Amino acid sequence: MVGGGEGAFIGAVHRIAARMDGQFQLIAGALSGDPARARASAEALGLARSYDDWAAMAKAEAARPDGIEAVAIVTPNHLHAGPAAAFLASGIHVICDKPLAATEEGARQIAEAAGASDARFFLTHNYAAxxxxxxxxxxxxxxxxxxxxxxxxxxxxxxxxxxxxxxxxxxxxxxxxxxxxxxxxxxxxxxxxxxxxxxxxxxxxxxxxxxxxxxxxxxxxxxxxxxxxxxxxxxxxxxxxxxxxxxxxxxxxxxxxxxxxxxxxxxxxxxxxxxxxxxxxxxxxxxxxxxxxxPPGHPEGYLEAFANLYSDIAAVIRGDSTPAARLPGxxxxxxxxxxxxxxxxxxxxxxxxxxxxxxxxx
Amino acid sequence: MVGGGEGAFIGAVHRIAARMDGQFQLIAGALSGDPARARASAEALGLARSYDDWAAMAKAEAARPDGIEAVAIVTPNHLHAGPAAAFLASGIHVICDKPLAATEEGARQIAEAAGASDARFFLTHNYAAxxxxxxxxxxxxxxxxxxxxxxxxxxxxxxxxxxxxxxxxxxxxxxxxxxxxxxxxxxxxxxxxxxxxxxxxxxxxxxxxxxxxxxxxxxxxxxxxxxxxxxxxxxxxxxxxxxxxxxxxxxxxxxxxxxxxxxxxxxxxxxxxxxxxxxxxxxxxxxxxxxxxxPPGHPEGYLEAFANLYSDIAAVIRGDSTPAARLPGxxxxxxxxxxxxxxxxxxxxxxxxxxxxxxxxx
Amino acid sequence: MVGGGEGAFIGAVHRIAARMDGQFQLIAGALSGDPARARASAEALGLARSYDDWAAMAKAEAARPDGIEAVAIVTPNHLHAGPAAAFLASGIHVICDKPLAATEEGARQIAEAAGASDARFFLTHNYAAxxxxxxxxxxxxxxxxxxxxxxxxxxxxxxxxxxxxxxxxxxxxxxxxxxxxxxxxxxxxxxxxxxxxxxxxxxxxxxxxxxxxxxxxxxxxxxxxxxxxxxxxxxxxxxxxxxxxxxxxxxxxxxxxxxxxxxxxxxxxxxxxxxxxxxxxxxxxxxxxxxxxxPPGHPEGYLEAFANLYSDIAAVIRGDSTPAARLPGxxxxxxxxxxxxxxxxxxxxxxxxxxxxxxxxx
Amino acid sequence: MVGGGEGAFIGAVHRIAARMDGQFQLIAGALSGDPARARASAEALGLARSYDDWAAMAKAEAARPDGIEAVAIVTPNHLHAGPAAAFLASGIHVICDKPLAATEEGARQIAEAAGASDARFFLTHNYAAxxxxxxxxxxxxxxxxxxxxxxxxxxxxxxxxxxxxxxxxxxxxxxxxxxxxxxxxxxxxxxxxxxxxxxxxxxxxxxxxxxxxxxxxxxxxxxxxxxxxxxxxxxxxxxxxxxxxxxxxxxxxxxxxxxxxxxxxxxxxxxxxxxxxxxxxxxxxxxxxxxxxxPPGHPEGYLEAFANLYSDIAAVIRGDSTPAARLPGxxxxxxxxxxxxxxxxxxxxxxxxxxxxxxxxx
Missing domain, CATH: 3.30.360.10 (Dihydrodipicolinate Reductase; domain 2)
Incomplete structure (x- = not known):
């Protein structure tokens, strides 16, 4: 996970959503641009590997045999493009919060990186789930x-x-x-x-x-x-x-x-x-x-819909193309x-x- | 009443609204442009005086010592201006359904007639009531x-x-x-x-x-x-x-x-x-x-709101200026x-x- | 009308309901047990004939060629039985508020009077309408x-x-x-x-x-x-x-x-x-x-349902037996x-x- | 977990609820009374240790240094008492679905086991959460x-x-x-x-x-x-x-x-x-x-309320007595x-x- 350190909102939502069906495990993160906060947040979450910045994380994880398969990018909008492009370039699937980027240039950067990579890019338009x-x-x-x-x-x-x-x-x-x-x-x-x-x-x-x-x-x-x-x-x-x-x-x-x-x-x-x-x-x-x-009558809500995205993403990453058609990207x-x-x-x-x-x- | 003959919708609403608080009595009408239908409708409603056209009605009612005090105009939009102007010119208060007229010319005609008359003009924007x-x-x-x-x-x-x-x-x-x-x-x-x-x-x-x-x-x-x-x-x-x-x-x-x-x-x-x-x-x-x-909890609806207009109109006609500020005109x-x-x-x-x-x- | 003088609630509801479809006219009343209040209430409502007590009213109205056809009894419960029995005995239809009576003896009294009369007895269970x-x-x-x-x-x-x-x-x-x-x-x-x-x-x-x-x-x-x-x-x-x-x-x-x-x-x-x-x-x-x-979408409420009773009652009094099956009695x-x-x-x-x-x- | 094998409903709810805040890990289970189904279910869930019956599970887990800390009992009602008593006797905290038992005798059995154990007993009345x-x-x-x-x-x-x-x-x-x-x-x-x-x-x-x-x-x-x-x-x-x-x-x-x-x-x-x-x-x-x-406006539902129980239970097990007052037991x-x-x-x-x-x- 990139972003989502202390005080953040959507990072916690992603973590719960990812955990809900037991198909993701949070291993590594660059949880904040502020290294001290990044480390403290990682410790609080029991993360195995904490990085001070996302560039280092993309490089290191790509190099490890047990490196992460996918990364969730939950930073402010202007910090979507850089990490997304870096992880895509490293062959790591990207699950990115919306909107795509803060600028059209950022959007282009992501689009180019996605075009050049075999890794997939997902955008968490959770309401569609x-x-x-x-x-x-x-x-x-x-x-x-x-x-x-x-x-x-x-x-x-x-x-x-x-x-x-x-x-x-x-x-x-x-x-x-x-x-x-x-x-x-x-x-x-x-x-x-x-x-x-x-x-x-x-x-x-x-x-x-x-x-x-x-x-x-x-x-x-x-x-x-x-x-x-x-x-x-x-x-x-x-x-x-x-x-x-x-x-x-x-x-x-x-x-x-x-x-x-x-x-x-x-x-x-x-x-x-x-x-x-x-x-x-x-x-x-x-x-x-x-x-x-x-069952019906047992209210499901925001977290469950978010988790539906994560479950579908897991299935697609594992090779099941069925849910791909309904996944925002x-x-x-x-x-x-x-x-x-x-x-x-x-x-x-x-x-x-x-x-x-x-x-x-x- | 002008308009509101058989098959009409809003005419019946006006009649119920006018009757609800017992402050209006329906005496005379030109209920349809088709004289036969006008008469049949008048008979069905037990009207004292039925006219074949509104021009004759305005003239005759203005001349009678027991002529109507106010007329409700519930015709299609293109037939608001003519009757409204005629009744206003005859000194009879006009209660007109919305919109004011079908054309800007019709609207002007009403505005001029209203300006030249001591009679009042009310427009039934019932939702405001x-x-x-x-x-x-x-x-x-x-x-x-x-x-x-x-x-x-x-x-x-x-x-x-x-x-x-x-x-x-x-x-x-x-x-x-x-x-x-x-x-x-x-x-x-x-x-x-x-x-x-x-x-x-x-x-x-x-x-x-x-x-x-x-x-x-x-x-x-x-x-x-x-x-x-x-x-x-x-x-x-x-x-x-x-x-x-x-x-x-x-x-x-x-x-x-x-x-x-x-x-x-x-x-x-x-x-x-x-x-x-x-x-x-x-x-x-x-x-x-x-x-x-x-009392609260006893649902009131569309007809009651419409009747609120009629009650206020009755009060204003009788000389109580208090409700005038909330009456559409x-x-x-x-x-x-x-x-x-x-x-x-x-x-x-x-x-x-x-x-x-x-x-x-x- | 018996009861329904100043300060009463349900009397006004009956009056509006009766008036809504134009099938009843309020002619006479003994609006209060207190003669002064009865007269003042009658005057405020523009009643043609005001009585100081219901017994006199039943007798006098039955004797007049233009006497009332039906009476609405809207008094407190303990004052249902007396007037209901009296009007029924006078051949005048009774429209009585619920519950039938304050006591079982009162209920019996009404039942006996109804059994002995050609006049009809209606009970205003308005929610059923x-x-x-x-x-x-x-x-x-x-x-x-x-x-x-x-x-x-x-x-x-x-x-x-x-x-x-x-x-x-x-x-x-x-x-x-x-x-x-x-x-x-x-x-x-x-x-x-x-x-x-x-x-x-x-x-x-x-x-x-x-x-x-x-x-x-x-x-x-x-x-x-x-x-x-x-x-x-x-x-x-x-x-x-x-x-x-x-x-x-x-x-x-x-x-x-x-x-x-x-x-x-x-x-x-x-x-x-x-x-x-x-x-x-x-x-x-x-x-x-x-x-x-x-039409649907134009909310109707409590008064309209009450008026449905009155319209059906009018129809039954005029000899149309169709609505009788749905009228409480x-x-x-x-x-x-x-x-x-x-x-x-x-x-x-x-x-x-x-x-x-x-x-x-x- | 005891019970909750294939085809069960509440077992899956417990698993999601336990997982939602990342404070429980599902390690061992006797997921069905039918050994074959128990094994298949355990495999589908990726369980580390699967048992054919709960008695064996209680004994074995209590003996392991890395044995489970708590067990969720999600069996039909008649199968609450036996496992609950056994795990309590083994010093393992019990999280039991309601009602307590199928019979008063079963209830007594649990009460006695709880009285004799240092382990805690929780009952998942999730709506209270x-x-x-x-x-x-x-x-x-x-x-x-x-x-x-x-x-x-x-x-x-x-x-x-x-x-x-x-x-x-x-x-x-x-x-x-x-x-x-x-x-x-x-x-x-x-x-x-x-x-x-x-x-x-x-x-x-x-x-x-x-x-x-x-x-x-x-x-x-x-x-x-x-x-x-x-x-x-x-x-x-x-x-x-x-x-x-x-x-x-x-x-x-x-x-x-x-x-x-x-x-x-x-x-x-x-x-x-x-x-x-x-x-x-x-x-x-x-x-x-x-x-x-x-935040408010992001609907939370049944699973979140259930997870609130699990989070509180985790806190209590860790020694935080604050939430104990609101935990059903x-x-x-x-x-x-x-x-x-x-x-x-x-x-x-x-x-x-x-x-x-x-x-x-x-």
Whole structure:
């Protein structure tokens, strides 16, 4: 693991997710850019091998016969590209947190390293791993709502409604390290989720990107209108200043014959609508993806969805290609970068419609 | 009453609302443009006086010593202006369904007639009469959420996801009679509701207005980005093709210290958020507007809110000016027309930001 | 109307309900036992004829050629029997609030008067008039959940968690005037609702009846276990001290193949479960009883359900026997009295199972 | 681990829960009574040491210097007592699934073994480990709802509405192996949960215990009335035939000044009511027990709550006595057995009130 030392949030999530199904063991890490903190964190976690920096780690682990097979990169955004490229170059699989990078140059660096390596690159768009999101994707794939007409994704938080002054907020509010604000932190999740479930990206977007907290250097609210090639319309709204919304992600799709509604607040449930007929409440009892560890009615949540990614990643690394199709990777990361850039371009042009790279989603 | 004959929907709503508190009596009507249907409808309702056309009705009622005091105009949009102007000219108060008119010319005609008359003009934006919406307005007026940052109104229906071929849909899908589609039918409600609660209109909007059902001549979906003079951002999304949404109106406001969330699906409830503190569930027990007929816990709904308008209108007609401030009227109607026009202008200009007439709301 | 003067609650509800569909006109009343208050209340309501007492009213109205056709009795429980018997004896239809009476003797008096009169007796168990309750009954009648196994009705309020000292609470906390506490006030509603939907009464019950607020002379909480002749089991829980529950009535039925769940908090919705299949959300769009005044998605509530009773009563009085089968009447009232008595008997015998008069419900 | 071989449910839950925080390692097991299945299961899980029977395992592990520190017993109920007693006698801590045993004799056997051993005995009443349940307990401990008046616990499932014919159902429907049906399987959870949060057990109960599926040898539905020494009243309703309820556990407490409502369907949320004031929605942001792995808004569920038990158990085993007070153990198990016995006694006596061993809860 690179990053994830004391005070970090997502590193602990990755560790639990990796451990949940017993298919990964945490062996080595460069847990912090600060060597003292890196060592202290490694000791607290009982790590076998602690490194002071990721470059040394990539080199040393590649050289060991018992070197790590995969590395999780859970650093701030501006520190994704360097380690990702280094580990890929060393033939070690990379599991990288989103967004892909802080800059387009960083993204390119990763893309080139991935192209030149046999090792695989995974991006932890964890929301796409919820059982009911997988079921929603299956329903869409079989044309379950008729012609797609409307796509709406919201991702609302309030933890940046004021400045919490935490380790989490500090780098996220710094353009140099975060690259983007809400657009990158949660906007890329929304963008990927819509594409994952519908199987397509919008062809054009128009955006209004704002920093609503006075004095803030990065965006904290963005509303993006979407046009799909097939004529569907949609919207993405992400905000980190929606007071009272802890982590409210939701997805709504409406088609000519039905619809799907999912909210992260009750992630085990998917509402399926049918024009002129009663709506249905689908639960994991109806999920065909076999992504659950407990029976329906035993709430599974964020960590389980994250662990679903890790389980699939383990399977792919072992050679099972089946789950590969539902695992987010480089293409998703590049599309996310493009989304950030396009949203900014549109917003700066007064909300003009701008083209995105269309195409089929993962 | 003008309009509201057999097969109509909103006419019956107006009649129940007017009757609920026993302050109006239905005496006379020109219930349909088709004289035979007008008479049959009048007979079915036990009307004392039935007219074949509204012009004759306005003249005759104005001449009678026991003529009507107020008229409800519940015709399709293109038939608001004529009767409204005629009754206003006859000194009879007008209670008109929204939107104000089908065309800007019709709107002007009403505005001129209202300016020249001592009679009053009311517009039935009924959603603004829900007790918890009135309470939300009171909370906003006292600065209850801090600085306003985000405004989001959704109004989603699905009854036009296919063409029902009903009397209701027939004129609404005809540009000549409806003027606008979803923008006019439900968009003006969303626009007025946001202004009613926040006390302000957006200064600029950018819109994407679409007709998603193939071959449709009027818009059935619109997403509108909002900019407020004070820096707040917002969105209105209205759709009549959101499959599975029967009549889903919702309002969300987020400020620097708190927020408010209201959904028409459970209209007796208002969620009030407080940054860093638990959210609260407000019910009519907390409403200070005294707009209820039953104690909290006894669900009140659409008809009761509509009747709140009629009760206030009766009070105003009798000379009590207190409720006037919360009654929608000509200014709301004109602003709604401006909203429709601005949204179209923006959408036709590729979603460019366009100015709206800013100003304080009702 | 008898009762319903200033300060009363349910009288105003009856008046709105009666007025909503324009099929009743309030002509005469003995609105209070206090003549001065009766007159003042009558004047405030614009009543044509005000009486100082109900006996005089029954006599005078029966004698007039334009006398009232029906009377609504909305007095405290101990004042049901006298007026009901008098009006029935005068040939005037009686619409009486529940419970039937404060005492078994009062109930007998009404039953005898009803047996001797051609006039009809209606009891306003208004919850049975909700569209989705009628739909639930239709589903049960067609065997929609398989063999009935479980019945659960809850009716929870909190307005007597402390003593509000209101006109409403004053007589309800007095055993002499109320007869029973929660058992009579809301328990009879729960009892009737279960029977209305399932079509059957339990054959045996076992009860724990309590007064939980110190010093209270009537029960404020009761939990009653139910045994049905066919083997089903059930429970009724009513409480007026469930802090935070404003008026929370709910019904749940589970059978061998499906179930039904309804909550008064969102009365337009009925959850229908199917063993091994997704649950469905039924709305008024699925109601086959044609009991709505507005389309689905436009919330209807307590007053509309009450008005459904009045509309059906008007139809029955005019000679249409169709709605009679779903209108609560004397049999429901007598069964409610029996429920109160049986629950007390059981509770006093330490929760022993006691027989109730079994039989088919209304 | 004893039990938990192929086809088992709760064994896998224990394994994930133990692994989640990285504080346990699964070393040895007697995973099935069938030696071949035991070996195959052990191999699939990569166990270091597999035993054909638990007696041999207890003896061998106790003898090894690197023997296990603790054992999880996840067998059917009739196979709790033997292994628990054996491992306790060997000085190995026991983590046992509920209910304590299938018979009172089994319970006594465990109690005696625990009394004679220095090793500790833990019972996995996992629902008591939800953060919001711990917060509810804290609120109760500080008198947050005033005088307790009402306690209601429901635990409704439908997986035995018909006979699924699974490994899970097979032993649970066999009185010899399960001891009790719904009473033991989920009733003991409900009983423990109420006691955990309120800090007290009822002093008397009256029960109706039923087998509603024709031909069933164990109970599948039970409704139990509760009397508390302080005057409060309550109810427990458990059912495994509530069609459509997947695993619906809920807790409601009402006191003289407030109340608490929790539902397992959205376990991260606790509704706190205040008489005469708005209700509050508490989330993990308000939980003071530090029992979360993710920030509020990132749903945690069943596995996380289970893992909370394991983390606390690890801490206690290491010598930290702080979490001991909130860990269910022998006393809870004995009380659960008493609950089963008392409920049956009452039901067989026609629902008579019977005394339970009163006392303070864990």
């Amino acid at each position: 919820y059982p009911m999101i997988r079921e929603a994707r299956a329903i869409m794939a079989e044309g379950g709502i008729g012609d797609l007409r409307l796509v709406q994704v919201e991702y609302l938080q309030d933890w940046l409604a004021s400045d919490p002054g935490s380790k989490q907020s500090e780098w996220r509010l710094d353009p140099a390290r975060a690259g983007a604000g809400a657009l990158g932190d949660i906007g890329t999740h929304a963008w990927q989720l819509a594409a994952f479930v519908t199987g397509q990206y919008p062809s054009q977007i128009a955006a209004e990107v704002s920093a609503l907290v006075p004095g803030r250097a990065v965006d904290d609210d963005a509303r993006v209108a979407l046009r799909y090639a097939g004529g569907a319309r949609g919207g993405i709204w992400v905000s980190q200043v929606a007071t009272g919304c802890e982590n409210r992600l939701s997805l709504r799709l409406y088609g000519s014959t039905g619809g799907l509604e999912w909210s992260h607040e009750v992630p085990d449930r998917l509402i399926r609508t049918h024009l002129g007929q009663p709506s249905q409440i689908l639960t994991r009892a109806q999920d065909r993806s076999a992504s659950s560890r407990t 480089l293409a998703d990361g590049l599309s996310g970068m493009e989304f950030i850039a396009a949203a900014r371009r549109s917003s700066e042009a007064g909300g003009a419609w701008v083209a995105t790279g269309t195409g089929t989603a993962t | 829900y007790p918890m919406i009135r309470e939300a307005r009171a909370i906003m007026a006292e600065g209850g959420i801090g600085d306003l940052r985000l405004v989001q109104v959704e109004y989603l229906q699905d009854w036009l996801a296919s063409d029902p071929g009903s009397k209701q849909s027939e004129w609404r899908l005809d540009p000549a009679r409806a003027g606008a589609g979803a923008l006019g039918d439900i968009g003006t409600h969303a626009w007025q509701l946001a202004a009613f609660v926040t006390g302000q209109y957006p200064s600029q909007i950018a819109a994407e207005v679409s007709a998603l059902v193939p071959g449709r001549a009027v818009d059935d979906d619109a997403r509108v980005a909002l900019r407020y003079a004070g820096g707040a951002r917002g969105g209105i999304w209205v759709s009549q093709v959101a499959t599975g949404c029967e009549n889903r109106l919702s309002l969300r406001l987020y400020g620097s210290t708190g927020g408010l969330e209201w959904s028409h699906e459970v209209p007796d409830r208002l969620i009030r958020t407080h940054l860093g503190q638990p959210s609260q569930i407000l019910t009519r027990a907390q409403d200070r507007s005294a707009s209820s007929r039953t 000509l200014a709301d109607g004109l602003s709604g027309m401006e909203f429709i026009a601005a949204a179209r202008r923006s959408s036709e200009a590729g979603g460019a930001w366009v100015a709206t007439g800013t100003g304080t709301a009702t | 909700y569209p989705m309750i009628r739909e639930a009954r239709a589903i049960m009648a067609e065997g929609g959940i398989g063999d009935l196994r479980l019945v659960q009705v809850e009716y929870l309020q909190d307005w007597l968690a402390s003593d509000p000292g209101s006109k409403q609470s004053e007589w309800r906390l007095d055993p002499a005037r109320a007869g029973a506490g929660a058992l009579g006030d809301i328990g009879t509603h729960a009892w009737q609702l279960a029977a209305f939907v399932t079509g059957q009464y339990p054959s045996q019950i076992a009860a724990e009846v309590s007064a939980l607020v110190p010093g209270r002379a009537v029960d404020d909480d009761a939990r009653v276990a139910l045994r049905y002749a066919g083997g089903a089991r059930g429970g009724i829980w009513v409480s007026q001290v469930a802090t935070g529950c404003e008026n929370r009535l709910s019904l749940r039925l589970y059978g061998s193949t499906g179930g039904l769940e309804w909550s008064h908090e969102v009365p337009d919705r009925l959850i229908r479960t199917h063993l091994g299949q997704p649950s469905q959300i039924l709305t008024r769009a699925q109601d086959r009883s044609a009991s709505s005044r507005t 004397l049999a429901d009232g007598l069964s409610g009295m029996e429920f109160i008595a049986a629950a007390r008997r059981s509770s006093e015998a330490g929760g022993a199972w006691v027989a109730t008069g079994t039989g088919t419900a209304t | 939800y953060p919001m349940i711990r917060e509810a307990r804290a609120i109760m401990a500080e008198g947050g709802i005033g005088d307790l008046r009402l306690v209601q616990v429901e635990y409704l499932q439908d997986w035995l509405a018909s006979d699924p014919g699974s490994k899970q159902s097979e032993w649970r429907l066999d009185p010899a192996r399960a001891g009790a049906g719904a009473l033991g399987d989920i009733g003991t959870h409900a009983w423990q949960l109420a006691a955990f949060v309120t800090g007290q057990y009822p002093s008397q109960i009256a029960a109706e215990v039923s087998a509603l599926v024709p031909g069933r040898a164990v109970d599948d539905d039970a409704r139990v009335a509760l009397r508390y020494a302080g005057g409060a009243r309550g109810g427990i309703w458990v059912s495994q035939v509530a069609t459509g309820c997947e695993n619906r556990l809920s807790l409601r407490l009402y006191g003289s000044t407030g109340g608490l409502e929790w539902s397992h369907e959205v376990p991260d949320r606790l509704i706190r009511t205040h008489l005469g004031q708005p209700s509050q929605i508490l989330t993990r942001a308000q939980d003071r027990s530090a029992s979360s792995r993710t 022998l006393a809870d198990g004995l009380s659960g057995m008493e609950f089963i016995a008392a409920a049956r006694r009452s039901s067989e006596a026609g629902g008579a009130w019977v005394a339970t061993g009163t006392g303070t809860a864990t």
